[in-house]
Amino acid sequence: MDNLIRILRSFSKGKEDKRFIENVIELLRDKVMTNVENMYELGLKFQDTKVIFPPPWDSIYASLKEIGFFRRFVPAKYGGSGASEENIYFIMELLGYTCPSLGIIFVAHGRAVDIILAGRDEAIKDKYLSRLGEGDFGAIAMTEERAGTDVSAIEFSARPKGDYYIFSGEKIFISNAGLAGIYTILVNTKGKKGARSLSVFAVEDEIEGFKVELLPEKDGLKILPTGRLIYENCLIPRDNLIGEEGKGLFLALDAIDRGRILLAGISCGLACRVFDEIFKYSRKRIQFDHPLTSSQDISFKMSDMYTQINAARGLCFHALKQVNSPYYRIASSQAKLFATQMVMSVAQLGLMLMGGRGYFKNNIISMLGADARGMEYLEGTSSIQKMIISRELFKSYS
Numbered sequence: 116m117d118n119l120i121r122i123l124r125s126f127s128k129g130k131e132d133k134r135f136i137e138n139v140i141e142l143l144r145d146k147v148m149t150n151v152e153n154m155y156e157l158g159l160k161f162q163d164t165k166v167i168f169p170p171p172w173d174s175i176y177a178s179l180k181e182i183g184f185f186r187r188f189v190p191a192k193y194g195g196s197g198a199s200e201e202n203i204y205f206i207m208e209l210l211g212y213t214c215p216s217l218g219i220i221f222v223a224h225g226r227a228v229d230i231i232l233a234g235r236d237e238a239i240k241d242k243y244l245s246r247l248g249e250g251d252f253g254a255i256a257m258t259e260e261r262a263g264t265d266v267s268a269i270e271f272s273a274r275p276k277g278d279y280y281i282f283s284g285e286k287i288f289i290s291n292a293g294l295a296g297i298y299t300i301l302v303n304t305k306g307k308k309g310a311r312s313l314s315v316f317a318v319e320d321e322i323e324g325f326k327v328e329l330l331p332e333k334d335g336l337k338i339l340p341t342g343r344l345i346y347e348n349c350l351i352p353r354d355n356l357i358g359e360e361g362k363g364l365f366l367a368l369d370a371i372d373r374g375r376i377l378l379a380g381i382s383c384g385l386a387c388r389v390f391d392e393i394f395k396y397s398r399k400r401i402q403f404d405h406p407l408t409s410s411q412d413i414s415f416k417m418s419d420m421y422t423q424i425n426a427a428r429g430l431c432f433h434a435l436k437q438v439n440s441p442y443y444r445i446a447s448s449q450a451k452l453f454a455t456q457m458v459m460s461v462a463q464l465g466l467m468l469m470g471g472r473g474y475f476k477n478n479i480i481s482m483l484g485a486d487a488r489g490m491e492y493l494e495g496t497s498s499i500q501k502m503i504i505s506r507e508l509f510k511s512y513s
């Protein structure tokens with residue numbers, strides 16, 4: 116991890132929040148890195164609508180709260196302590212290196228914060244953002260059985276009735292299902308298909324008629340809770356509508372632009388971990404009386420890996436500089452596209468360099484490889500990133 120920290124410091128040019136980052140590094144080194152393989156092995160369980168993490172999750176959660184981790188995602192005005200985009204990015208790379216599942220838990224959490232922040236009702240912001248800053252997890256729920264890449268096909272029904280909306284529908288593949296205290300949910304308030312029929316609500320977890328189901332076991336990202344949310348005639352107060360009715364998709368897409376850079380950051384951190392593990396292995400593994408690293412072919416492969424990782428990080432830092440510029444969307448999609456493809460190819464190369472050992476399940480590189488594959492689906496697959504990039508590019512050319 117020391118090498119990654121050195122690189123991140125050189126990229127951030129000393130602008131990191133030193134004390135906070137030191138606390139994060141200590142926590143990740145002492146409690147996360149040492150336990151992650153065992154936690155992945157034990158996996159998650161569900162009881163009623165709540166997810167149960169393997170030990171030492173309770174201790175990790177307590178430490179995250181103690182060092183003010185949750186508060187960094189929320190601006191000071193709403194009880195948080197805020198953090199720059201660069202600092203959040205820095206943390207995401209470290210999480211990618213030590214535990215990508217935990218990184219994604221916080222990407223989803225941060226999207227819920229961003230969506231609520233984009234609303235207009237100050238009372239709702241005060242109520243929910245303070246909770247998200249204190250240690251409640253957030254989630255963002257868009258995907259449905261028939262609305263994956265094509266979000267405009269969302270059918271989840273929200274019908275107005277007096278001071279309430281009646282929610283009936285299901286969401287699938289939702290990160291932080293059973294963990295979140297506050298879900299931000301994209302629903303159809305007009306009863307007809309289309310982007311302008313979609314609105315976003317903040318919804319608490321303890322409401323009548325709400326259920327969470329765990330989905331079948333994933334290949335990787337073993338301690339990222341991913342589940343199905345089921346709402347049966349749930350009464351949701353009108354005040355929980357975020358922003359204007361019919362504008363929900365646009366709010367959610369803005370939040371996702373920010374999330375894409377962070378997912379790209381997790382991918383870079385994860386790729387660095389693969390690199391470090393492979394370097395350790397290849398230096399020790401002797402064939403033809405020499406370590407693998409002394410083969411020119413292998414050292415060239417490792418140079419390529421390292422160059423790809425830094426190229427992806429360069430795109431992330433470029434995207435971080437575009438915040439609030441018209442090129443933000445294209446830059447964040449480029450970073451996500453490149454970094455998630457890069458981490459898959461680095462992990463694949465890593466497995467190849469392990470020889471026959473790479474084909475067996477119980478090794479760190481296969482565990483990291485399975486996590487790497489998961490990075491592609493979140494916040495839009497590679498095809499969706501290409502759609503966004505070409506659409507934005509053609510717009511700017513015409």
Ligand SMILES: Cc1cc2nc3c(=O)[nH]c(=O)nc-3n(C[C@H](O)[C@H](O)[C@H](O)COP(=O)(O)OP(=O)(O)OC[C@H]3O[C@@H](n4cnc5c(N)ncnc54)[C@H](O)[C@@H]3O)c2cc1C
Nearest residue numbers: 255256257258263264288289290492493494495496498499
């Ligand atoms: C681990 C994990 C966590 C997730 N967390 C969340 C979450 O927190 N919240 C949430 O809302 N969703 C979440 N998702 C869902 C994720 O966003 C979707 O899986 C993703 O958007 C793709 O949708 P889909 O799986 O239905 O695939 P589909 O839309 O069925 O697409 C299948 C394939 O076809 C491609 N494709 C589709 N349309 C086109 C086209 N027009 N042109 C070219 N290619 C196309 C896609 O790129 C993909 O490769 C998560 C998924 C996973 C795996």
